[in-house]
Amino acid sequence: ALHYSVFYGRIDNTINLIKAGANTSLLDYDYMTYIDHVIRDTYIEASSEILDIGEFFY
Template sequence: MPVASVEIDCTPKCRSPTHYLDLICVASQSISIPIILNYLCRCGNCAKGHDKYGRTLIQVCSALSNKWPIIDWLLKQKKVDINAKNLESGYTALHYSVFYGRIDNSVNLIKAGANTSLLDYDHMTYIDHVIRDTFIETPSELLDIGKFFMFLH
């Protein structure tokens, strides 16, 4: 997705927690993707920062719907580490997407090369979170989930 040329507000060594919190807030909004990307471009270091919980921009966006274009841009343009873990729980972007039920993001992250065997600090993979954190009302839903995971592997 092309992004208009913008003036960068800070340097590639930016470590401002306040600035990074602003980036996360903007990326979380329900505004058009090009506007979000133009704002993200204004930070010289949007790929390497994190908030006070150690969450990166890709992890926050993975937990939200309709944010795949931002995730894709971060991976391709900013070369963000798809397997980075947060400081609080050891979650990766894949863990976040599954935990918050964003299966579309999960599939796209796996296709983009996310490591499916990484463990969080509770020694759980993303599949373990699907099993533990998913409420299934009927056995047929369980079969549907099984078909989905057969598709992933």
């Protein structure tokens, strides 16, 4: 679900999934984590927002 929310640009859902305890280290079929997709596929503003929330939960 985390990868899909990033893929479809649902940053709000991505943040909620992380807060709810989604596994942030899962790899997809390209061997990429959700954060790899954030960095590759989204705007810098969204990337920094998700990185901030992700660091809080590590």
